[in-house]
Amino acid sequence: METAVEVYKQFLSVVPGQPDAINNMGVCLIELDRSNEAIKILSDAVDIYSRDHELLNNLGNALQKSKRIEDAVARFHSALDLQPNNITILLNLSRNLLRLGEYDRALSYLEKARDLSPENANVAMVDTLALPVVYNSAEEIVTARERLTSKLAEMENQTWKIVDPATTVGQTNFFLAYQGANDKDIQSRVAALYLKSCPDLAFVADHCRPYKRGVGRRIKLGFVSAFLGKHTIGKLFQGLINGLDRNQFEIIVFHLGPDRRLEDKYLASLSDHVDHFLCVSSRYLQARMTISEMEPDIIYYTDIGMEPVSYFLAFNRLAPVQCACWGHPVTTGIPNVDYFISWQIHEPKAASQHYSEELILFSGFCTNYHPPSFASSIKGREAFGFNPDVNLYVCPQSLFKFHPMFDDMLVDILRQDKKAEIILLDGQQSNWGRLLKNRFSRSSVELTKRLSILPRLSSNDYFHLIKLADVILDTPIFCGGNTSFEALAAGKVVVTLPGQYMRGLFTSGIYIQLGLEDLIPNTPAGYVELAVLLATNAKERIKQEKRIKARWTLIFNNKETVFSHEEFFSEALAAAETKI
Incomplete structure (x- = not known):
C-alpha cells in the first residue's frame, strides 16, 4: 500500500490533478490510517471536481476515519445528490448518521438502500443493528429493541454472504449495552448470523491445531486493543499488563491502528514495558495474519465490541485460550471467546446467565489502577x-x-x-x-x-x-x-x-x-x-x-488483580492442552 501511494505521487507529479489517481491515492492513504493526508488531497480535488461522487464519497470516508462525523455526513449528502441510488453512498451516509445519533434519518436511507438492493447483506446487517445513541424515552428503548430482534429474525431465516465484515459492515453492536437488559441472546444470535454469513470468520491458526506448548518457554500472552493509549481502556489495563511476571509471560501488545507513540505517552510507556509492541493494521484480514504469525498461547481482548476490528478478530481461533473482559462489560456472544473475566464484587447473583462465555469470577479487586496526579492549586x-x-x-x-x-x-x-x-x-x-x-x-x-x-x-x-x-x-x-x-x-x-x-x-x-x-x-x-x-x-x-x-x-496500585490473572492464565492454558 505504501508503494502504491508513492506510485500515485509520481504519476500526479507528471499528470497533476488527475481525479482517478487522486481518488485511488486517497483510498490508499485511508487504508494506511493516514486520514489527514487523505482529507487534504481529496478536499483539494473536490474543490476542482465538485461533481465527482467518488471523490466526495471517499472524502467522507476519510473524514469519518478522523472522527469528523458531521463533516463526513455533509460530503456523503453531496455525493448522494449526484448519485441518489448509489448503495455504497447510501450505506456510508446511514452509518454516519447513526454515529451522530440521527436514528430516524438513518433508517430512512437504510430503507431506501434495502428497497434498491434487498439482497445486500451489508445493508441488511447495518439496518438490523441500527440503534439510537440518545433515546427520547424509555418507550423508544423498547421499540428499538423490538425492531432489532424482529429484523434479526428476518435475517436468520434467509441466506446471506458477507466478505470482510469489519470493512463492509463496519460497526459493532456497541450501543445495545446501554439499554439496560440482558443482551446474551441477542449477542449470541448476531454472532451466529455472522458466522453463517461469513464462514471465514471461523479461521483457526495453524499453531492452535493441535496445540502443544513448547517445554520450558514462557507463556505468550497477547493483548489486543485499539485503545491501550491515552484512553479509558489504557488507563484501566496498563497496571495489569505492566505488572505481569516476565519470568512466566512473554507479553505481546497488538495495537490496532497507526503508531502514535510519539504523541501518546501512555502508548510509549506501554511499549517500553512489554516484550513485543506491534502496531497492527486496522484492516481485519491483515491484523488476523499478523496476530496468528506471532503464535500467542493466550489472547486477552480488553474491549470487544468497542470497534469492529477486534470484534471480528475474536471470532477466529488465534490462540488456544481467548478471553474477554470488562473493558466493554457485556457478553460477546462469540463462540471462540472462551472466558469472560470479572469479579465477585462487580457481579450480581446468577451472573453466568448473562454471558455466552465461561464466566471467571475473581475474588478481590479488579485492576492495578495508577491514580492521576492533581495540581495542588485549582481553578476557581x-x-x-x-x-x-x-x-x-x-x-x-x-x-x-x-x-x-x-x-x-x-x-x-x-x-x-x-x-x-x-x-x-x-x-x-x-x-x-x-x-x-x-x-x-x-x-x-x-x-x-x-x-x-x-x-x-x-x-x-x-x-x-x-x-x-x-x-x-x-x-x-x-x-x-x-x-x-x-x-x-x-x-x-x-x-x-x-x-x-x-x-x-x-x-x-x-x-x-x-x-x-x-x-x-x-x-x-x-x-x-x-x-x-x-x-x-x-x-x-x-x-x-x-x-x-x-x-x-x-483501590489504587493494588496488584491483587495481577496475581489473580497470572494464576488463571496458567490454569486455563493447562486446561487447553488437556482438551487436545
Missing part, C-alpha cells in the same frame, strides 16, 4: 462561568449512558436542592448533547434552566472541574469505570445506584472494596437523598471524603 468556579453560590453536581459520564430513567432522578435533585446546578460534558459528537437537551426540554423546565452541558475539556480542565464539584453523580444502568476512579482519586464521593448487570455495578463494587457499603443507596430516592445531603451539608461531605482518602490503598 469563575473560570468555568459557575456561580460561586450554587451547589455543583457534576456527572462526567458519556452522554449515551444517560438512560431516560435517570431524568426523574435529576429533576428530583433540582427540586430538593434549590441551589443545585448540574453539569454534564459534551459527547464525542456535539449532536449527542443537542439530542439530550431536547429530551430534557420535554421532561422538565428545571432541567433546561439548571443543567448545563460543557464543551469537551482538556485533561487539566477536566481534573479542575472534578475538584470543584460538591458531588459527583454516576449514571444508573451503565455506570462509570475510569471516571469513578478519577473522582475517587480526587477525594470526591461518587453517588451511584447499583444496576442489574456488571455494567451497572462497577462503582458500587469499588465501594465494597473500600468497605464503604453505606455509600451505596438501593433506590432512586436513596440516590437523590445522598446526593443532596453531600452537596448541601459541607460537614457530612468532608467526613465522607476523608473516609475515602483514608482507604485509597485498597
Whole structure:
C-alpha cells in the first residue's frame, strides 16, 4: 500500500490533478490510517471536481476515519445528490448518521438502500443493528429493541454472504449495552448470523491445531486493543499488563491502528514495558495474519465490541485460550471467546446467565489502577462561568449512558436542592448533547434552566472541574469505570445506584472494596437523598471524603488483580492442552 501511494505521487507529479489517481491515492492513504493526508488531497480535488461522487464519497470516508462525523455526513449528502441510488453512498451516509445519533434519518436511507438492493447483506446487517445513541424515552428503548430482534429474525431465516465484515459492515453492536437488559441472546444470535454469513470468520491458526506448548518457554500472552493509549481502556489495563511476571509471560501488545507513540505517552510507556509492541493494521484480514504469525498461547481482548476490528478478530481461533473482559462489560456472544473475566464484587447473583462465555469470577479487586496526579492549586468556579453560590453536581459520564430513567432522578435533585446546578460534558459528537437537551426540554423546565452541558475539556480542565464539584453523580444502568476512579482519586464521593448487570455495578463494587457499603443507596430516592445531603451539608461531605482518602490503598496500585490473572492464565492454558 505504501508503494502504491508513492506510485500515485509520481504519476500526479507528471499528470497533476488527475481525479482517478487522486481518488485511488486517497483510498490508499485511508487504508494506511493516514486520514489527514487523505482529507487534504481529496478536499483539494473536490474543490476542482465538485461533481465527482467518488471523490466526495471517499472524502467522507476519510473524514469519518478522523472522527469528523458531521463533516463526513455533509460530503456523503453531496455525493448522494449526484448519485441518489448509489448503495455504497447510501450505506456510508446511514452509518454516519447513526454515529451522530440521527436514528430516524438513518433508517430512512437504510430503507431506501434495502428497497434498491434487498439482497445486500451489508445493508441488511447495518439496518438490523441500527440503534439510537440518545433515546427520547424509555418507550423508544423498547421499540428499538423490538425492531432489532424482529429484523434479526428476518435475517436468520434467509441466506446471506458477507466478505470482510469489519470493512463492509463496519460497526459493532456497541450501543445495545446501554439499554439496560440482558443482551446474551441477542449477542449470541448476531454472532451466529455472522458466522453463517461469513464462514471465514471461523479461521483457526495453524499453531492452535493441535496445540502443544513448547517445554520450558514462557507463556505468550497477547493483548489486543485499539485503545491501550491515552484512553479509558489504557488507563484501566496498563497496571495489569505492566505488572505481569516476565519470568512466566512473554507479553505481546497488538495495537490496532497507526503508531502514535510519539504523541501518546501512555502508548510509549506501554511499549517500553512489554516484550513485543506491534502496531497492527486496522484492516481485519491483515491484523488476523499478523496476530496468528506471532503464535500467542493466550489472547486477552480488553474491549470487544468497542470497534469492529477486534470484534471480528475474536471470532477466529488465534490462540488456544481467548478471553474477554470488562473493558466493554457485556457478553460477546462469540463462540471462540472462551472466558469472560470479572469479579465477585462487580457481579450480581446468577451472573453466568448473562454471558455466552465461561464466566471467571475473581475474588478481590479488579485492576492495578495508577491514580492521576492533581495540581495542588485549582481553578476557581469563575473560570468555568459557575456561580460561586450554587451547589455543583457534576456527572462526567458519556452522554449515551444517560438512560431516560435517570431524568426523574435529576429533576428530583433540582427540586430538593434549590441551589443545585448540574453539569454534564459534551459527547464525542456535539449532536449527542443537542439530542439530550431536547429530551430534557420535554421532561422538565428545571432541567433546561439548571443543567448545563460543557464543551469537551482538556485533561487539566477536566481534573479542575472534578475538584470543584460538591458531588459527583454516576449514571444508573451503565455506570462509570475510569471516571469513578478519577473522582475517587480526587477525594470526591461518587453517588451511584447499583444496576442489574456488571455494567451497572462497577462503582458500587469499588465501594465494597473500600468497605464503604453505606455509600451505596438501593433506590432512586436513596440516590437523590445522598446526593443532596453531600452537596448541601459541607460537614457530612468532608467526613465522607476523608473516609475515602483514608482507604485509597485498597483501590489504587493494588496488584491483587495481577496475581489473580497470572494464576488463571496458567490454569486455563493447562486446561487447553488437556482438551487436545
